[in-house]
Amino acid sequence: MEIYMENLLSFLKEKNIEYICNEPMKNHTTFKVGGNAEFFVKVKSVDELSALIKFITENNIPYFILGKGSNLLVSDEGIKGVVIILDGDFExxxxxxxxxxxxxxxxxxxxxxxxxxxxxxxxxxxxxxxxxxxxxxxxxxxxxxxxxxxxxxxxxxxxxxxxxxxxxxxxxxxxxxxxxxxxxxxxxxxxxxxxxxxxxxxxxxxxxxxxxxxxxxQPIEYPSAGSTFKRPVGNFAGTLIESCGLKGYTVGGAQVSEKHAGFVINIGNATSKDINTLIEDVQKIVKEKTGYFLETEVIRL
Known part of the structure; x- marks a missing residue:
């Protein structure tokens, strides 16, 4: 066990802050994909968060603040360090x-x-x-x-x-x-x-x-992260993607929605790699055919 993990465990136990080790991020993202978070921590007050952030900053521990996981694509390799959920008073x-x-x-x-x-x-x-x-x-x-x-x-x-x-x-x-x-x-x-x-x-x-x-x-019946791409100036991402014939384009378990081309969806057992590859394919094809580069709205970890 790395030394920072031992120090963090001691801190969390001392402060009585709730945590889980190696928590699957697929359980906490609307895409339903992603590897494990090394530490998955729930803080329930401003005081708890303040103390935790100060500790992990001083110890150079990487961290990420997770909301409802609705605009997020987590790597299949997971997240090193600490994923923090704001619970309790923060709700x-x-x-x-x-x-x-x-x-x-x-x-x-x-x-x-x-x-x-x-x-x-x-x-x-x-x-x-x-x-x-x-x-x-x-x-x-x-x-x-x-x-x-x-x-x-x-x-x-x-x-x-x-x-x-x-x-x-x-x-x-x-x-x-x-x-x-x-x-x-x-x-x-x-x-x-x-x-x-x-x-x-x-x-x-x-x-x-x-x-x-x-x-x-919108294809809300499938796991997704909402609109995958930002709206380009003077056009719409979904319109550009559809004009390139990419509705239904599939990589593994990831697909450009046939209902709304601006959404990448998980049609079944997609990996983060599937989704990422599909996003990059769409960006490349749309750029080649229309001249527009589609920036992602989804945050990729």
Whole structure:
């Protein structure tokens, strides 16, 4: 056993932090692929996370913060170091008049339902996006004309040294599927959004409509990571892929969805290598035939 593993085990036991060794990542990603995480750790409070991040930074231990695993392709070889899940307090969602504050570990769907329950409009676009609040901030998640940046007021974070801070909207550098968190090492721990009072039935109707559109147009019956590619300037990834005759293109257990060409799906026992090879094939063919290079929206570990 490497020395850092022994030190980490001692730390986790001393702090009574929940962990599992060699946890299969395929159980924690929506693609249902990926090798084992060396350490799979659940932290349940800001204090636990702060102490853990400080320890692993000081000891140069690699780590990754995992949300709901919905925008992620993990290598078949797995992940060295620590995968951290934000649990407990990080799953809380609280309402204060026309604002909602949610922990980074809460599901985006839970945040949306809380908005509906309190007749608050502004998050309808996010209903059905299968990610965490932290992941939604990290990626500036968006759909159907809305983005997180349209409603975010502030975001709480922890630095690699364990210090706690808050960004205002202007600090976040939110753009198309990006944020300041992509260029620094800070970790999202919570988010506050500002919404508007509206008729509850109108909000529900819009949510139901958007969820219906997702189900009718997207291959949600198969494991995937959502939209695989970013939207290229002046075009759409799915349109370009379909125009190249790649709907149904298959590598092993991975396939370009016949329902929506912008989605790569796991049609059965795909490996991460299958999916990665398919993505690279699509990028190469689309580039050759159309001149567009499709950047991945999916984060590859």
């Amino acid at each position: 809380k969602v609280e309402v204060n008049e026309e604002t909602i504050t949610a922990g980074a570990g809460a599901s985006l769907t839970k945040m949306c339902r809380t908005a509906l329950d309190n007749s608050l409009s502004g998050l309808e676009f996010a209903y059905g996006i299968p990610g965490s609040v932290g992941g939604a901030v990290f990626m500036n998640a968006g759909a159907y004309g809305g983005e997180m940046k349209d409603c975010i007021v502030s975001v709480d974070y922890i630095t690699p040294s364990g210090e706690i801070g808050t960004y205002s909207l202007d600090d976040l550098q939110l753009g198309y599927r990006t944020s300041i968190f992509k260029s620094n090492k800070n970790i999202v721990v919570g988010c506050t959004v500002s919404l508007n009072k509206a008729d509850k039935e109108d909000i529900k109707e819009k949510m139901t409509d958007l969820l219906g559109r997702r189900k009718s147009k």
